[in-house]
Amino acid sequence: MPEITYREALRQTLRYQLQNDDRVFLMGEDIGAYGGSYAVTKGFLEEFGERRVKDTPISESVVTGAGIGAAMAGLRPMVELMTINFSLLAIDQIVNNASKLHYMSNGQITVPLVLRMAGGAGSQLGAQHSHSLEGWFAHVPGLKVVVPATPYDAKGLLMTAFDDESPVVFIEHTALYAAKGEVPEEPYRLPFGRAEIMRQGKDVTLIGYSGSVHQAYRAAQQLAEEGIEAEVLNLRTLRPLDIEGIVASVRKTNRAIVIEDDWKFGGFGGEVVSIIQEEAFDYLDAPILRCSGSDVPMPYSHDLEQAALPQEADIVALAIDLLEGVTR
Amino acid sequence: MTMANGKSGTLTKRDGTGISDDQAVALLHRMMEIRRFEEKAAEMYARGKIHGFLHLYIGQEAVATGAISALRDNDYVVSHYREHGHALARGLDPKRVMAELFGKETGVTGGRGGSMHLFDVSKSFLGGYAIVAGHMPLACGLGLAEQYKGTDRIAVNFLGDGAVNEGEFHESLNLAAVWKLPLLFIVENNFYGMGTAVQRVSALVEVYKRAEAYGIHAEQVDGMDVVAMHDTVARLAQRVRSGDGPVFLEAICYRFRGHSMSDPEFYRHKDEVERWRALDPIEQMKRRLFDAGVIAEADVARMQEEVDQIAQDAAEFAEQSPAPSRESLMRDVYARSPKLEEDGRA
Numbered sequence: 001m002p003e004i005t006y007r008e009a010l011r012q013t014l015r016y017q018l019q020n021d022d023r024v025f026l027m028g029e030d031i032g033a034y035g036g037s038y039a040v041t042k043g044f045l046e047e048f049g050e051r052r053v054k055d056t057p058i059s060e061s062v063v064t065g066a067g068i069g070a071a072m073a074g075l076r077p078m079v080e081l082m083t084i085n086f087s088l089l090a091i092d093q094i095v096n097n098a099s100k101l102h103y104m105s106n107g108q109i110t111v112p113l114v115l116r117m118a119g120g121a122g123s124q125l126g127a128q129h130s131h132s133l134e135g136w137f138a139h140v141p142g143l144k145v146v147v148p149a150t151p152y153d154a155k156g157l158l159m160t161a162f163d164d165e166s167p168v169v170f171i172e173h174t175a176l177y178a179a180k181g182e183v184p185e186e187p188y189r190l191p192f193g194r195a196e197i198m199r200q201g202k203d204v205t206l207i208g209y210s211g212s213v214h215q216a217y218r219a220a221q222q223l224a225e226e227g228i229e230a231e232v233l234n235l236r237t238l239r240p241l242d243i244e245g246i247v248a249s250v251r252k253t254n255r256a257i258v259i260e261d262d263w264k265f266g267g268f269g270g271e272v273v274s275i276i277q278e279e280a281f282d283y284l285d286a287p288i289l290r291c292s293g294s295d296v297p298m299p300y301s302h303d304l305e306q307a308a309l310p311q312e313a314d315i316v317a318l319a320i321d322l323l324e325g326v327t328r
Numbered sequence: 329m330t331m332a333n334g335k336s337g338t339l340t341k342r343d344g345t346g347i348s349d350d351q352a353v354a355l356l357h358r359m360m361e362i363r364r365f366e367e368k369a370a371e372m373y374a375r376g377k378i379h380g381f382l383h384l385y386i387g388q389e390a391v392a393t394g395a396i397s398a399l400r401d402n403d404y405v406v407s408h409y410r411e412h413g414h415a416l417a418r419g420l421d422p423k424r425v426m427a428e429l430f431g432k433e434t435g436v437t438g439g440r441g442g443s444m445h446l447f448d449v450s451k452s453f454l455g456g457y458a459i460v461a462g463h464m465p466l467a468c469g470l471g472l473a474e475q476y477k478g479t480d481r482i483a484v485n486f487l488g489d490g491a492v493n494e495g496e497f498h499e500s501l502n503l504a505a506v507w508k509l510p511l512l513f514i515v516e517n518n519f520y521g522m523g524t525a526v527q528r529v530s531a532l533v534e535v536y537k538r539a540e541a542y543g544i545h546a547e548q549v550d551g552m553d554v555v556a557m558h559d560t561v562a563r564l565a566q567r568v569r570s571g572d573g574p575v576f577l578e579a580i581c582y583r584f585r586g587h588s589m590s591d592p593e594f595y596r597h598k599d600e601v602e603r604w605r606a607l608d609p610i611e612q613m614k615r616r617l618f619d620a621g622v623i624a625e626a627d628v629a630r631m632q633e634e635v636d637q638i639a640q641d642a643a644e645f646a647e648q649s650p651a652p653s654r655e656s657l658m659r660d661v662y663a664r665s666p667k668l669e670e671d672g673r674a
Contacts, residue, residue, distance in 0.1 A: 025476065051476065057506065062465040062499035069469015069483075072454065073404075075476060077469075092496070096459050097466060105447040105455070106437040107660040141661050165663035191668075 001182040006148070009155035009183050010040050010116075010172070014078065016187050017162050018048050021076060024162065027054035027063060028080030028116075037082045038118055038177050064090035064115065068098050068167070071113040076162060084119035084171060085131050098167040099142030113167045114158075120173040120211050120261055121298050124305055130298035132261040134210070135268030137169045138238035144168045144192060145238040147210040151181040153236055156190030163189065173211040193240030197249070201231035204255040204319050207246060207272055209235040212259040212310065219315035226316075228323055238268055246272065247279045254285040255322050259310055264292035286322045291315050346559055349622045355397060355554045356613045356623075359389040361635045362413045363610055365422055366585075368639035369412065369429055373589050377647065378429045382443050385413035387584035390609035391516050392417040394557025395484065395579075398565055402452050404483040406467040409444035410516075410583075411456035414486060418453045420446065426642035432649035439652045440660075460521075461487065461494035464513075468500050471509035471574075482510040482568045484561075490521025492535050501576070505542040508573035512564055513539070515576070516551060518583045523595040539576030551579030552607045555616070582607070 004012075017024045026041060032055040035042035045053045056063045060081055067079035081087050087094065094115070101109045121130035138145040144166055148154040154172070161168040198213065199220050206216035213234040220230035231249050235242065250256050256276055258269040273288045294308040320326075347355070366384045373382050385392070388410075396405060396417040407414040415425055420436060428435030429443050436446050444458040454470065457463035467485035474481040491497050492515065504511045515535050519526050527533050536546035545567070549560045557579065564575045582604035586593050593601075617623045 054507075057499070057502055059499035059503060061496050062468055062503045065462075065465020065496070065500075066469035066472050066503065069466040069471075070473040070476070071469070072466065073470050073473030073477075075473050092459055092462050093465055096462055097457075101455075102663050103660050104437060104441045104445045105449070106440050107663070108437070108447050108449040109454070110663040112663075144662075160668065163665060163667040165665040 001184055003180050004151055004183050005177065006151045006154050006172070006179045006181070007038065007040055007177040009151035010158060012183075013155050013158040013162075013187070014041065014044070016159070017076075017078070018044070018052055021162070023074065023076040024078065025052045025054065025075065026078045026080065027056050027067065029056055029058055029063070029082050031055060031080050036080070038172075038174070040177075041080070060086050060089035061093055064093040065097060067113050067115065068093060068101070068111055071111045071167075072101065072109050076112050076114070078114040078116060081115065081117040083129065083174070084117045084133050085129050087117055087133070094137070094143070094167075094169070095140055099140045102166065103142060110165045111167045112165045114161045114170055115167065116170045116172065118174045119171045120175055121293070121305065121309060122175045122211070124300055124302055126300045127297035130305075132293065134171050134238055135262055135266075135271075137171075138268055142166065143239060146170045146192065147235065147238055148172065149176070149210050149213045149234050149236070151179065151183045153190065153196075153234070155183050156188050157192070157236060159187055159189045160192060164192070171210065175211055190236065192237045193242050195236055195242040195245040196234040197231060198234045199230065199232040201229035201253060203229045203253055204257060204322055205231045205233060205249040205253045206257050206259060206315065206319070207233045207235065208259040209238065210261075212261050215310060215312050216259050216315060219312045219319065222312065222316050223319055226320065228319060230319060241275070243275055243279065246276060250276050250280045251283045254283055257289045257291055257315060257318050257322065259291045259315060261293050261309055263295050264290060265295050267292055286325070289318050289322060291318055347555065351397070352555065352613075352617060353623060355393055355558065356610065356617060357631050357635070358393045358397070358417055359554060359610045359613065360631055361422070361638055362389045362393065362416050364635040364639040365416060365426070365642065366412060368643050369426065370585070370589065372426075372429070372643055372646075378443070379431070380442055381409070382429070382589045383410040383587065384583070384585045385410055387604070387608070388516055388518060388551065388581045389413055390554035390557050390613075391514070391551045391579045391581050392486070394554040395514055395561040398558050398562035399484060400481070402481055403565070404452050404454050404467070404470045404481070405486070406454050406463050406470065406483060407456050407486040408460070408463065408488055408491070409456055409458040410488070411446055411486070412443070415446045415448070415453055415456070418448070418451050420448045420451055420453060422638050422642040423645035427646040427649045430646040430649070431651065432646055433652045434645070434649040461491035461496040461500075463487070464491070464496050464500035467511060468503050468509055471504065471511040472507065475507070475510055480510075480569045482512060482565060484512045484514065484565070486514050486516060488521065489515060489517040489519065489526050489535055491515070492538055493530060501539055501542045501544060501574075504574040505544050508571070510568050510571065511574040512561070512568050513574065513576045514561070515578045516581055517578050518581050520583075520587070520596065522587045523591065525595070536576060536578040544574050544576045546576040546578070548578045548580060551581030552609045552612060554609055554613055
């Protein structure tokens with residue numbers, strides 16, 4: 001199987017969609033002549049032309065809304081918002097229109113929109129460019145929220161997003177675009193709502209997604225050296241959420257740590273904890289722990305930023321304490 | 329419709345444009361239907377049959393009636409939250425609109441949308457929206473889709489004067505202009521954004537001039553004159569259809585009732601309301617048709633009976649309709665995705 005980057009995996013699906021479905025078109029800020037802020041759409045304007053690849057004004061709200069409107073009229077637009085930070089300027093369209101139109105219209109209208117954006121921190125981009133707001137979108141009924149962690153996820157989940165009749169918020173991680181992994185050449189689709197067991201284990205379940213699942217994985221490797229076998233769950237989608245998969249893993253390991261880059265207070269990890277205690281309380285041998293970002297606007301300085309983000313060492317320490325019965 | 333004097337073509341212009349007498353009478357009839365429907369809705373609200381917000385269109389009937397009568401059946405209509413008039417002008421069934429206000433299963437959206445969210449895709453009526461200016465980007469997208477498909481279908485976007493200070497208004501005008509989208513924006517300038525007078529919050533009170541700043545052809549029209557509305561929109565819709573990009577129309581009008589049912593109207597003087605009532609679009613049209621000898625008092629009386637009956641039937645239908653089942657609560661949060669179901673991914 002060829003090894004390609006997360007960026008290339010996304011490109012392969014977008015090219016496939018453009019080549020195979022005339023209803024699909026792409027629009028966003030600097031996706032054409034510039035080639036995309038993260039170079040995901042580089043060369044597409046030359047290959048597919050201005051009808052299919054549209055550079056837009058810096059007007060997140062109308063660009064998102066126009067994507068919704070075009071979807072209402074039977075097309076399959078892919079809107080790229082560059083980064084999740086700019087999605088705040090389109091939040092009215094996403095929350096008041098995209099998520100609600102199917103329901104409010106009693107099923108008359110569908111909004112098959114794919115809304116891509118890059119999220120996450122760790123690149124010293126400062127407080128306004130380092131958000132992990134996927135939990136906000138996952139909070140809204142009517143939206144699907146996809147958070148690919150690997151090139152394999154990226155290609156297969158994006159394929160599925162284009163087959164979904166509901167709006168899909170597809171959140172990539174800025175630090176992962178250059179990450180490599182094995183990806184089949186032919187198109188394939190990964191189901192929403194089904195987590196991947198990245199590593200089997202029996203002692204504790206480490207639950208993560210997107211960037212954080214890689215830290216969980218590396219932490220699990222370190223824990224193995226200490227004789228602790230951690231199971232690593234890659235959620236892949238936050239909504240729908242693989243409740244069954246999470247519960248099955250916790251029933252096996254009897255312990256769980258939820259890891260996320262997002263702020264802890266009110267973060268998505270709290271929802272996962274809540275579900276585990278509702279569905280698997282009797283199987284728990286220890287409190288469910290969380291390893292989250294610090295509740296602070298992201299600082300610029302490298303040391304401060306790293307201090308604000310969950311680290312492998314933090315996950316390792318939490319897991320060891322859990323297994324040893326240390327109360328925090 | 330039999331005319332009182334058997335004349336025809338009184339309102340047709342010399343150049344052959346404009347409307348026939350039959351069309352003129354139909355416009356009056358539609359405005360009377362909307363007026364009576366809204367009065368009935370107010371009555372039903374007072375009787376506790378309708379809840380939530382209820383924004384009546386009384387006074388502005390000429391805008392929706394004239395404009396929509398000039399469109400093709402498959403042109404998209406996207407409206408704001410004071411949209412009962414647009415829905416009825418678009419030919420939505422008054423019974424099902426009233427049932428929606430009652431929150432009943434038989435409503436146009438099964439009781440899920442309510443007064444501010446009427447939809448009927450079969451009539452290309454793509455909604456009432458309750459976030460000021462938030463529907464404008466959608467209209468841009470509908471126009472974009474038709475441009476992409478290469479059709480000559482256009483999107484008509486009604487908004488209020490309150491929308492013009494929202495960012496989405498400016499983003500939408502700019503995008504529509506730069507991409508030459510087939511869009512007709514119609515601002516219903518009734519001089520108040522809820523209870524705030526336009527001149528108290530707008531640096532430029534002539535709304536149409538804002539569109540000119542984006543290089544968009546813009547006009548003003550007397551929104552109390554249904555014939556002027558029809559003629560202007562017919563001409564502008566043709567212009568939009570030709571592919572030259574968006575057009576912006578400011579319709580000067582006035583709402584005779586409060587912003588919603590709970591509005592005590594402290595912000596405007598009764599004399600002002602009375603001055604505008606003298607320009608009532610329905611009374612103006614009646615006089616015009618009387619003067620032209622197209623209709624007589626008896627015709628109006630018969631039309632009034634007809635619209636009374638329509639409103640009454642609508643209220644009875646709504647009253648007798650069942651409420652949606654509580655079991656249906658979670659239906660349609662997500663759309664069914666046949667392609668995902670095929671291979672078990674849904």
